[in-house]
Amino acid sequence: MIQFFDPRMSFLFTSVLGIILSITIWIILSNRHTLAVHLWCGAGLFSSTATLLLTLRGTVPDVLSFSVANMLLLISFLSRIQSLRLDLQTPISFKYLAIIFIAFFVAYQYLYLVVQNNLFRFIFAMVCFALFSSQIAWCGWLIWRRQGFRNSLWITGVYTLITLIYLIRIFTAMTGYSEANILGKSFDAIAFPIASILSAVFGNIGYLGVALDRSLQITRIAAATEARQIENQRLSGQIAHLDRQRSLCLLSTSLGHELNQPLTAILTHAQTVRRRLQRGDADMNAVFADLDRIAHNTQRASDIIARIRGFIRPVATHQAPVDVHQLINEVADLVAAAARTQQVRLHLPVCTQLVYVSGDAVQLSQVVLNILQNAMDAVTHSTQRDIFIKLIENDTEISLRIQDTGIGLTPEVFNQVGQPFFTTKATGLGMGFAIAQTITEQHGGQLTLTNAMPQGALAELTLPRLIIHSH
Amino acid sequence: MTPEFANPPYKSDRAWMKRCAQGHVVIIDDDLDILMAFKALLDLEGYACETFSSALDYLEVLPSRPSIWIGPQCVLCDIKMPLMDGLELQRQLALQDDVPLLLMSGSSGAEEAVTAFRAGALDFLIKPIDADVLLTAINQALAVSATHHQTQVLTTRLETLTARELEVARRVAAGQRNNDIALELNIALRTVKLYRHRAMEKLEVTSVAELVRIIDACQIKTH
Missing domain, CATH: 1.10.10.10 (Winged helix-like DNA-binding domain superfamily/Winged helix DNA-binding domain)
Known part of the structure; x- marks a missing residue:
């Protein structure tokens, strides 16, 4: 039987099989090309090329069929190890790989060119490759143990087999039972190409199985994560909506008062017109003036209602350019009545140029409203009740600074502010600032609260600036 | 204040004096629309009506007024205003002058009403105010002012x-x-x-x- 067996043919077969399988796997996994996959398939090509060079030993220069072939084999082993280790998330550092490569290269060249001892060189290469094979088998085992991919046991199986064959070859070569030549024709030499074929087939298929399983798992996890994110977004949207409603509830007294003003004016003008007309000798200009005032005040009342309605728009967010000055003015209008009642002066920034950010106008106004309400609460017990709003912008971001003249933050409050359910107010839920921070972060910005000099608290809202080029 | 809404140019006129004889009403509210509405009504009803958008503005012009009697007068003031509210005005007026004060508010807070009456307001009106209610309250306040003036005159004579x-x-x-x-x-x-x-x-x-x-x-x- 041994007489009929040609190791060259079997190595040639292994080589072609390796190339085909590597390329096939690389194509199959084309939608999931990680570095690990590239390394594994590349290793297949390297080892196939090395096997091909071995097969051609004698017909090609020795430097190719010895040195180059062994270096290619080394690269393929290291690539496979690195590939599996990348999947295990414990990659070997590049420096370490380079040291192994250079050490092997120097030692091999030394034994091949200087010592010129065939047996030593053969045993050295066999020992190294046995070590690397066992390492691959071990990584396969770890993948099964740590990540639960059963298919990796195929890799462990075939590479354990290869390690064993290497060990037997080392043993037989050392005892002189068979010649120290990879292309030898002894019994154990036959086992070697057979193991190579098995490793090419089952190793690659095992790897493909693991990769496919992994890809499925990643898809599943991604889908679950996405579902959770959507759910989170929906919930935070709802919470924000509830918070907006709560903010409006807090403002409802002052907004009711504000709405009452135009209504009072309308009633009085209407009754005045009636009295004018009842007298018979009505001054028509005065009648028209009264009617104009009624129309004006109706519009004013309608504006107040529109402002409230705009603020409690349903949850869905939509991204659009938001004019920051307009945003500040709208929120200031919303709290103006309350500020008047509490005798708080709002100092608004002067609009020198149009400044835009990208985001949801309603949600952003909620953030500003929350800051303003906090500031107004902070100055309740102060003799000086001022809130200064400043807008600072540069090319990339805008910064809205809202400073009050209250007592500022105590160290205790300072540490806990922004945490859900932390509040200093008897009636507060403690969610407002946390929600404001969440919204700000969703807009790619930052919201911080610090103590200001010489007094009061300073809230700083930073958002990426949106540059709009006028056409 | 808008130009069309400046205080009456006919102050020194006979017409103004005639109106003053019927009653001189000072309205103080920080809301321009409210001031215009009440002024329209009171002008129509023949009163001499002056408007101020803050209590401080009114207190500023008060010392320059001639102290001679030109007719009954009263002050109609919103209770909640920036800088100085109606209650504070009431205290200041009590020091300087003895004009009947009517307070008004946008909300019907019982607390506010109690405070207003305790501070000496003659009446507490809740916006929106019906024209009849407003005029009745103003007439009552003017009557109080007239009686008060009469008493003062007689007291002077008795002295x-x-x-x-x-x-x-x-x-x-x-x-x-x-x-x-x-x-x-x-x-x-x-x-x-x-x-x-x-x-x-x-x-x-x-x-x-x-x-x-x-x-x-x-x-x-x-x-």
Whole structure:
């Protein structure tokens, strides 16, 4: 039987099989090309090329069929190890790989060119490759143990087999039972190409199985994560909506008062017109003036209602350019009545140029409203009740600074502010600032609260600036 | 304030004085629309109406006003305003002047109403205010102002009386006859008649009934 067996043919077969399988796997996994996959398939090509060079030993220069072939084999082993280790998330550092490569290269060249001892060189290469094979088998085992991919046991199986064959070859070569030549024709030499074929087939298929399983798992996890994110977004949207409603509830007294003003004016003008007309000798200009005032005040009342309605728009967010000055003015209008009642002066920034950010106008106004309400609460017990709003912008971001003249933050409050359910107010839920921070972060910005000099608290809202080029 | 809404240019006119005789109403509210509405109504009803958008503005012009009587007056003021609210104005007015104050508010807070009345407001009106309700309240306030003025005038006149004249006048008002007064005060009947005549002259009354009314109105304390 041994007489009929040609190791060259079997190595040639292994080589072609390796190339085909590597390329096939690389194509199959084309939608999931990680570095690990590239390394594994590349290793297949390297080892196939090395096997091909071995097969051609004698017909090609020795430097190719010895040195180059062994270096290619080394690269393929290291690539496979690195590939599996990348999947295990414990990659070997590049420096370490380079040291192994250079050490092997120097030692091999030394034994091949200087010592010129065939047996030593053969045993050295066999020992190294046995070590690397066992390492691959071990990584396969770890993948099964740590990540639960059963298919990796195929890799462990075939590479354990290869390690064993290497060990037997080392043993037989050392005892002189068979010649120290990879292309030898002894019994154990036959086992070697057979193991190579098995490793090419089952190793690659095992790897493909693991990769496919992994890809499925990643898809599943991604889908679950996405579902959770959507759910989170929906919930935070709802919470924000509830918070907006709560903010409006807090403002409802002052907004009711504000709405009452135009209504009072309308009633009085209407009754005045009636009295004018009842007298018979009505001054028509005065009648028209009264009617104009009624129309004006109706519009004013309608504006107040529109402002409230705009603020409690349903949850869905939509991204659009938001004019920051307009945003500040709208929120200031919303709290103006309350500020008047509490005798708080709002100092608004002067609009020198149009400044835009990208985001949801309603949600952003909620953030500003929350800051303003906090500031107004902070100055309740102060003799000086001022809130200064400043807008600072540069090319990339805008910064809205809202400073009050209250007592500022105590160290205790300072540490806990922004945490859900932390509040200093008897009636507060403690969610407002946390929600404001969440919204700000969703807009790619930052919201911080610090103590200001010489007094009061300073809230700083930073958002990426949106540059709009006028056409 | 907008130009069309400046305080009346006819202040020194006869028309303005005529309006003042009916009643001089000062409205203070930080809301321009409210001021315009009330002014339209009060102008129509023939009152002399002045508007201020803050209590401080009103207090600023107050010292420069001539102190002579030009008619009954009252102040209608919103209770919640920036800088100085209605209650604070009430305190300031009590120091400077004695004008009846009407407070108004956008909310019907019981607490506010109690505070307003305790501070001495004549009435507390809740916006929106019906024209009839507003005019009634203003008329009442003006009546209070008029009575108050009348009392003040009479008190001034009473102060011109000598102690004896006042004593005789008081006894006459109490219903004593001249003879009894002469006996009790131990003076001649002629002298009593003289004091009585002088007192009625100084008080600008022609009948005993009028004299009684004045003494009652001024509540001269009996010694």
